[in-house]
Amino acid sequence: MTYIITLNNKEYEVEVEQGKANIVKTTEIAVQTPAPVTVPAPEASAPPVAPAPAAPASSVGGKMVEAPMPGMILDIKVNPGTQVKKGQILLIMEAMKMENEIFSPEDGVVTQVFVTKGASVNTNDALISMQ
Numbered sequence: 001m002t003y004i005i006t007l008n009n010k011e012y013e014v015e016v017e018q019g020k021a022n023i024v025k026t027t028e029i030a031v032q033t034p035a036p037v038t039v040p041a042p043e044a045s046a047p048p049v050a051p052a053p054a055a056p057a058s059s060v061g062g063k064m065v066e067a068p069m070p071g072m073i074l075d076i077k078v079n080p081g082t083q084v085k086k087g088q089i090l091l092i093m094e095a096m097k098m099e100n101e102i103f104s105p106e107d108g109v110v111t112q113v114f115v116t117k118g119a120s121v122n123t124n125d126a127l128i129s130m131q
Helices: none
Strands: 004-007 012-015 020-028 061-068 071-076 089-095 099-105 108-114 128-129
Touching: 089 128
Parallel strands: none
Antiparallel strands: 004 012, 012 020, 061 128, 071 089, 089 099, 108 128
């Protein structure tokens, strides 16, 4: 039986008989690089376009609740506008095969929820903003 295996930009033709493998042929595969893309310069008569403002990382005078570790969001217990007390569960996150409850760091109102159920998050990703 003959197999063709690609490994590290090389193609190997391997013949296997009765549990023994012999390399029949090795071929170097050329890696194609994409052609550079050129962007035309804007016309001098065109008015300048202002960049869109970036979304603020945190609410003004508010508190950002961030992911303490990488994981997956299992359940969200609050919605924007929800009044919360310090220590109240905001969401449940699975990390290291354990369910971790993320608590409110202070009394306030949830202004925005940045994640959805089933979303994967990394350490320090914004989860919820509060005021």
